[in-house]
Amino acid sequence: MASGKELMALLPRLSDLVKREEIQVNKLIADAIRTKGVKKILTELERELKGLNDIAMDVLSSLAVGRHVLIMGPVGIGKTTLAETLAEILHISEPPYIEVACHSHMTATELTGDIDIAVALQAGLDHPLAYIPGPLVMAHGGILILDEINRLNPYSQAALLQVLQEHYVFIRGFKIRSDFLVIATSNPAEYSGVYELSEALADRMKVVEIPYPDKDLLKSILSWKSSLYMEHLGLKAPDALTEVTATFMTLVAQDSNIEVGPSIRSAIYAITTAMSRAWLEGREVSLNDLKREIISNMVNVVRGNFASETEKKDYLARKFDEAVMMYRRYSRR
Ligand SMILES: Nc1ncnc2c1ncn2[C@@H]1O[C@H](COP(=O)(O)OP(=O)(O)OP(=O)(O)O)[C@@H](O)[C@H]1O
Ligand SMILES: [Mg+2]
Known part of the structure; x- marks a missing residue:
């Protein structure tokens, strides 16, 4: 097991984060599909899920051209398993994906991460604990799974929209590049207790629906x-x-x-x-x-x-x- 010091060395520093370069995640996806082959991807998927090959093809075809995906469907139909298994099989980064279990009280800074002023004042902005990146920053170069995105409140949706639009996360004036592709999951609108997905956000995602099986x-x-x-x-x-x-x-x-x-x-x-x-x-x-x-x-x-x-x-x-x-x-x- 890694010691505290070793763990600290793994944490990124703000000065490195602001120097990040663009990563073409759609290319990584396409390369992974080419290397593995569609047949093998579907065979591996079938070890977890039955009858979802056609849906998986819709997800893969969108990701390959850089389009985010929203998997919709009723409760317990395999949405989360499909998102996680596909990201695992593609394995375009290490870890293969970053996942957020969305909830209604999630703040925008939970998604982006924030600067800890006390640490920054004492140890400097570049201390690894002065800024611990949130999932929107950690997902750079990979897949971000937003599980139950329909639970996200409008403020957090706005933070997400900004990074999807601009490919940058803004942390108290610091601009951090972040390129990722989203696989989101959601229940349909008839489920109560959830927010509407903003039109702007929904417009950026291809909706793939899992029907109730026969x-x-x-x-x-x-x-x-x-x-x-x-x-x-x-x-x-x-x-x-x-x-x-x-x-x-x-x-x-x-x-x-x-x-x-x-x-x-x-x-x-x-x-x-x-x-x-x-x-x-x-x-x-x-x-x-x-x-x-x-x-x-x-x-x-x-x-x-x-x-x-x-x-x-x-x-x-x-x-x-x-x-x-x-x-x-x-x-x-
Ligand atoms: N097509 C399927 N083939 C095999 N197992 C399935 C299938 N659909 C669902 N399951 C099983 O049902 C369970 C629920 O799956 P999962 O959690 O992925 O559903 P979900 O749609 O994300 O549910 P929720 O709406 O509650 O979040 C898992 O154990 C999963 O393996
Ligand atoms: Mg789920």
Whole structure:
């Protein structure tokens, strides 16, 4: 492990930062794609995510021409995983990307970094602790992942816009060059509690939308990921569980009264916790275990026109029973 002194030596100094040269990040991306090959990139992506190759091609084609990307889609659909995995595979810098988990109270200086006047007065402006760069400065020459960019308040959005427009971050009069490409993620507008993305910022990004997967894709994601998360228990998700869950999710997501459908994440949790509970009790898992877990994991995720939580739970239970009936009818054939 590095000592404090060694760590300090790794921190950039203001006098070096102001001398930074331009880096053509789009060229780095294009070179990485050329070197690795599109086929290999997609094969590596498939180790993490299923069915998102076409979306990934949209992301890559934008980055290759220097356009920032905004990955949009409902909760738990793979947005963050897609952004991180692609940046990891391209690996155009070290570390392969800088990530910010955006939130509504984020200040502009959290993004840019600020000068610590006390340190600067005592040790000089060039002391490594006088200015600790924020992510907008650290991302120079690489990819900046802005996770949940729609949570960013208008002040922080303005700071971001400035660097995207001018390629410089201004720190109390000091001008620091910063070239990077953004992969942002966001939920669609119907999710409450988030800010509108300013038009100017949205205009600088290519929007790539991840659609809700169809039933077959859902089923194969569920059986793959659930089994993966239960490998250490020696458990594998049985076909009945993944089939019923995927059918249930599709029924709910296609219902016109539903605004936000069940997420893949909550479905994986439902299957794995139902199975882990049965495992603890030393018995086989049942569809009733699954029903209980589906309702408790999804009641806070699914949104629609419900008068109360009880009404929502009843609705989920009814849809689950419908999915079980469809499964039984299908398996009798
Ligand atoms: N297409 C997919 N293939 C495989 N796994 C998936 C897919 N979509 C989602 N998952 C799994 O679902 C989980 C949630 O993914 P992730 O966190 O990337 O979603 P998200 O869209 O960023 O969610 P949120 O809106 O909550 O931020 C992860 O465990 C991920 O592996
Ligand atoms: Mg996410």
